[in-house]
Amino acid sequence: MTVVLSFQTPAGPVSATIRRVLAAGYTGRTRHLVEAHIGELKEIGIPAPPHVPMLFPIIPGLLSQSTETQVLGSDTSPEVEYVVFRQGGRDYVTVGSDQTDSVMEAQNAPMAKNMCLKSIAPDAWPLEEVLDHWDSLELSLVCDGNLMQQGKVEQMMRPAELQEFVSEHDGHEHEGRMIFSGTLEMNGRCPRERAEMTIKLHDPVLERAIVHRYTVEPTFPFF
Numbered sequence: 001m002t003v004v005l006s007f008q009t010p011a012g013p014v015s016a017t018i019r020r021v022l023a024a025g026y027t028g029r030t031r032h033l034v035e036a037h038i039g040e041l042k043e044i045g046i047p048a049p050p051h052v053p054m055l056f057p058i059i060p061g062l063l064s065q066s067t068e069t070q071v072l073g074s075d076t077s078p079e080v081e082y083v084v085f086r087q088g089g090r091d092y093v094t095v096g097s098d099q100t101d102s103v104m105e106a107q108n109a110p111m112a113k114n115m116c117l118k119s120i121a122p123d124a125w126p127l128e129e130v131l132d133h134w135d136s137l138e139l140s141l142v143c144d145g146n147l148m149q150q151g152k153v154e155q156m157m158r159p160a161e162l163q164e165f166v167s168e169h170d171g172h173e174h175e176g177r178m179i180f181s182g183t184l185e186m187n188g189r190c191p192r193e194r195a196e197m198t199i200k201l202h203d204p205v206l207e208r209a210i211v212h213r214y215t216v217e218p219t220f221p222f223f
Contacts, residue, residue, distance in 0.1 A: 002176075003060045007094065007124040014124065016087040019176035021058035022166050023081075023098050023113055025049065027157040027182030040185060045106040053157070053182065055169055056113040063178070064117040067214045071116050074192035074218050075103040079183035080141035080149050080199045083120060084127060084159050086174040091127035093159065095139065095201035095210050096120035098180050118180070121199070121212035127159060133205040134158060142198040143190040151184040193218065 007014045026049055028037055038048050076099055083096040097119045105112035130137060135154035140147065157165065166179055190197075194217045202209040 001060045003063055005063060005065060005120070007092065007122060009092065009124050009126065010129070011126070014087055014092070016085055016092075017176055018060050018063065018085065018178050020170065021060050021063065021118070021178045021180075022170060023056045023058050023118075023180040024157070024162060024166065024182045025054040025056065026052045027162065029155055029157060033155055036185065046102065046109075047106065049109075053165060054109070055166060056110050058118060058180070059114050060178075062114065062116070062118050064119050065122045065212075066117075066119075068217070069099070069117045069119060069214060070217050070219050071099065071101075072219060073101070073103075074220075076101045076116050076216075076218075077186070077190055078119075078141055078143065078148075078197055078199070078216070079186070080139050081183050082137070082139060082153055082156070082159075082181045082201060083178060084162065084181070085178040086176070089175065091159070091174075092124040093127050093130065093201070094121045094124040095199050095212060096180055097141070097197065097199050098183065099216065119197070119199070119212065119214050121201075121210050123210045123212075125203075125210070129206070130203060131159075133203075136203075136205055138200075138202040138204065139184060140200045140202070142200075144195050146188070148187055148190060149184045153181075155184060156181055190216075
């Protein structure tokens with residue numbers, strides 16, 4: 001399946017043809033960070049992964065740049081992540097959310113990763129513009145005005161390491177491939193009803209940010 005997404009970049013609009021989407025997990029840069037994330041998930045019933053890092057295929061049609069999304073039930077949660085993709089031989093970075101059903105994740109993680117839309121910002125930067133100060137970039141997630149996640153990308157695998165890891169399992173064709181980076185520690189839980197989300201990738205060196213605001217509204221079975 002192929003989807004076409006439009007991004008505004010510093011040089012103008014870019015139309016990205018995405019053929020493959022991969023979501024990485026447990027991508028902490030140190031063993032301590034990985035073990036802390038495993039412990040965090042164990043507290044909500046999600047078992048330790050069979051491999052570190054992990055990699056999940058995502059259906060490309062789940063990508064969404066909309067300002068409104070729906071989920072089934074009240075057991076999903078957002079996860080802010082940096083997102084890299086290649087278009088026209090050039091790598092770009094943006095911010096996205098790997099919304100996941102935590103109840104299903106305890107039973108079948110690959111399926112859980114494909115039960116929700118993956119929100120992604122409509123703006124992107126050429127990756128080479130931020131590589132020389134990469135570790136200073138900051139990710140954050142605000143849910144209904146409450147700061148749920150915040151931290152520097154220095155906690156995660158660098159883009160080149162992430163791409164190399166993905167290529168070991170998905171091949172070396174980077175063009176048209178989008179990778180979600182894995183996430184930061186979560187502080188609390190988002191409301192189980194309709195919620196306003198703000199995800200951000202902040203560049204303090206060049207004094208700019210990619211920000212995406214959207215709502216998540218649960219829907220429920222009738223019977």
